[in-house]
Amino acid sequence: MTQLGPGRPRLEPRRRAGQTPRAEILDAAAELFTSHGYGNTSTRAVADAVGIRQASLYHHFAAKDDILDALLAETVTAPLELAGTLAERPEPAVLRLYALAWFDVSQLCASRWNLGALYLLPELRSERFARFRERRDELRGHYETLAAAVIAEVGTGAVAGAERLPFRLVESVINMRSDEGAAPEYAEQLIPDAILRLLCWTGPLAETRLAALELARQAAAARA
Numbered sequence: 001m002t003q004l005g006p007g008r009p010r011l012e013p014r015r016r017a018g019q020t021p022r023a024e025i026l027d028a029a030a031e032l033f034t035s036h037g038y039g040n041t042s043t044r045a046v047a048d049a050v051g052i053r054q055a056s057l058y059h060h061f062a063a064k065d066d067i068l069d070a071l072l073a074e075t076v077t078a079p080l081e082l083a084g085t086l087a088e089r090p091e092p093a094v095l096r097l098y099a100l101a102w103f104d105v106s107q108l109c110a111s112r113w114n115l116g117a118l119y120l121l122p123e124l125r126s127e128r129f130a131r132f133r134e135r136r137d138e139l140r141g142h143y144e145t146l147a148a149a150v151i152a153e154v155g156t157g158a159v160a161g162a163e164r165l166p167f168r169l170v171e172s173v174i175n176m177r178s179d180e181g182a183a184p185e186y187a188e189q190l191i192p193d194a195i196l197r198l199l200c201w202t203g204p205l206a207e208t209r210l211a212a213l214e215l216a217r218q219a220a221a222a223r224a
Contacts, residue, residue, distance in 0.1 A: 082099075099219065147162065
């Protein structure tokens with residue numbers, strides 16, 4: 001048996017994705033929560049899927065809801081950091097909004113498991129996950145601020161309340177993954193393109209897309 005740490009022998013050789021025991025636990029939990037359901041998955045099942053003792057799991061996470069909280073945080077941390085960086089950039093709002101939407105869709109698609117599906121869990125309405133809800137609301141606020149700025153730049157045509165829709169369009173990729181059984185390759189371009197057209201922006205999409213993706217890369221590099 002290989003060792004997790006002092007006094008924590010692993011039941012079997014490492015077989016999960018992740019460079020650390022904690023990452024392996026998150027990978028196993030993500031698979032089980034999204035395929036069998038959060039309520040139907042025990043910490044023992046997660047430990048078994050990793051190949052460790054249940055006691056070793058508790059060395060990293062005190063309870064099952066701590067695992068869920070960590071998985072949820074993965075879905076908002078990076079886009080929130082990018083949104084904060086983009087808020088300070090001088091580029092037109094249309095580029096910043098496209099860059100944020102593209103990045104957010106990309107990371108929701110790139111995740112090995114469809115973690116966004118966990119947003120629908122009734123457990124998320126409890127006080128335990130208030131911090132996650134606050135952070136998701138903060139991300140939605142960034143989208144709405146940028147979308148409102150795009151509408152102001154366009155000047156006319158957008159329906160009342162249109163600034164609320166880009167965030168929802170981005171999260172539609174979660175249902176796409178659920179329906180299609182895999183991350184749709186077309187979503188990274190389709191959704192940001194559709195957002196701009198929804199806001200009645202009529203500029204050249206190809207040029208805007210290239211500029212926005214470069215902006216996203218620059219902003220990500222600035223955070224590194």
